[in-house]
Structures are given as C-alpha cells and as structure tokens.
Amino acid sequence: MVRRTDWPLPPPDDGRAPAGSGPGAGGARRAGRGRSRGRSEPSGERVRETSLSPEERARAICLRLLTGSPRTRRQLADALAKRDVDAEVSAAVLDRLEGAGLIDDAAFAGAWVESRHHGRGLARRALARELRTRGVAPAVVDEAVSRLDAGTEEETARELVARKLRATRGLDREKRIRRLAGMLARRGYGEGLALRVVREALEAEGEDAEGLLED
Incomplete structure (x- = not known):
C-alpha cells in the first residue's frame, strides 16, 4: 500500500520576483556565480532527496522536470523509473499531479501541434509520430492532429x-x-x-x- 501524504501544491506565479532578487542582491549573486561556476547540480540537492519519503522524492523530481518544460505522463513516468522510483509510488504521484492539472496530455498535444506546425511546418503525420513517441495516447493524438485541417x-x-x-x-x-x-x-x-x-x-x-x- 502506498503511503499518501498531503502535499501543498506549488503557489501560483503572481509575477513577483523571488526573495533576494532585488537590486541589492546583485553582488551576492555575482559572488555566488564565482564560487559555483563549473558545477552541474548542487550536491545539497541530492542530499536533501535522501531525507524525503519515496512519494516526496518522486514529486520533487517531477516538479523539477515540469519547471523546465511541459511533459507528458509517460515522459515523467520514464524519468521516475530511471531514478529507481517504485512503480506503485510513481503511479500514485502521477495521479495526484494529474488531478491537480500539472500533467495534462491533451493540453500538451494541442500545444505541440500548434507550435511544431507553425514553427517547423510539420504535417499531421509527422506530428502524430512525434506525439506517439512521447507516450501520448492514440485517441489524444488523433484529437490533437485533427485540429489541423x-x-x-x-x-x-x-x-x-x-x-x-x-x-x-x-x-x-x-x-x-x-x-x-x-x-x-x-x-x-x-x-x-x-x-x-x-x-x-x-x-x-x-x-x-x-x-x-x-x-
């Protein structure tokens, strides 16, 4: 049985700059860049993950990925599997994120078709192939590409x-x-x-x- 925890959802983006981003923070940021140049991922990030429950760790991984760009449920599931997250934990976390609207394969597919057709000139057949490789369900793919007449x-x-x-x-x-x-x-x-x-x-x-x- 997966242990569920009540996670607070991420606060909405109200356009305000995060703390420490004002004019006085420039010097501190420059100094920090000098110390951290050449590092890939802060070691503290990995250390903090070890103190989390399995569900909290899986959720943190998903939110980091979603911050970079929208992802399909399959893409997130694959990323969790590569990080050795238990399949039952993964499913529970993804269900919760999907219920909160943070994962939406239909919206992803619609935006993909719009962007890739107008940006690259891709036709419906190529767009459908790309969406399938990203794990979008066939019915969702068909609905998205059908909008391109x-x-x-x-x-x-x-x-x-x-x-x-x-x-x-x-x-x-x-x-x-x-x-x-x-x-x-x-x-x-x-x-x-x-x-x-x-x-x-x-x-x-x-x-x-x-x-x-x-x-």
Whole structure:
C-alpha cells in the first residue's frame, strides 16, 4: 500500500520576483556565480532527496522536470523509473499531479501541434509520430492532429516550397523535384500532395513540369 501524504501544491506565479532578487542582491549573486561556476547540480540537492519519503522524492523530481518544460505522463513516468522510483509510488504521484492539472496530455498535444506546425511546418503525420513517441495516447493524438485541417496543411506546404524554390534554381528539373518533394516528405506530407504542390510551384515559375505525377 502506498503511503499518501498531503502535499501543498506549488503557489501560483503572481509575477513577483523571488526573495533576494532585488537590486541589492546583485553582488551576492555575482559572488555566488564565482564560487559555483563549473558545477552541474548542487550536491545539497541530492542530499536533501535522501531525507524525503519515496512519494516526496518522486514529486520533487517531477516538479523539477515540469519547471523546465511541459511533459507528458509517460515522459515523467520514464524519468521516475530511471531514478529507481517504485512503480506503485510513481503511479500514485502521477495521479495526484494529474488531478491537480500539472500533467495534462491533451493540453500538451494541442500545444505541440500548434507550435511544431507553425514553427517547423510539420504535417499531421509527422506530428502524430512525434506525439506517439512521447507516450501520448492514440485517441489524444488523433484529437490533437485533427485540429489541423487539410486546407491549412496544404497552405503550409506551399509556403515551404516557395521558401526553398529559389535555392534550387540552377539545378536540373529532376533534382529540383526530388529536393523539393523530399523536403515535404521529411515533414510528413503525403506524396500526392507534395508532388502536386511542387508541380504547381514550378509551373508558376515557368519551369516545364510535364511528366511530374499528379495525385
């Protein structure tokens, strides 16, 4: 049976600077940097962990990871397993953090799709693959990628080709086709869409695209 403890949740971020961050703290921080330069993790952090209960230690590990960036439940579970946290303790801690809203795979997946599509131009297929590797459940993955409609995906493919088109000028026709279509394929676009978008871009430029397969 896992022993549960009542943990206080982390206080909300009200935008105020932490204690010791005012103007008078600059000298102390500079002095501290000089002493700690070259250290990776304070040894005191590891020492404090040994004085915690198994659940408190697992929770501390998760909160440190979540402070850096959002994580899926699977990612946190894997991190706890690597730190030799008991599976039953891990499940109890993750359940509690999930109930408090600190773990939300659906929100993670939605933000991932938005960021990676607009930032990297990834298509639904590539986005789904990335989410699956991070342990997001198939139904949650499907829901997240379904928000990216086919029209938006095609528009992004056209923008990607337009940005790369100039860099392929001077190459022979077949090399241009392979390079542009390959760039879209690596981002998860289907072959039919990729070839159609490339063909239309080359024709608009005056390139003879005859023989390029249509979808």
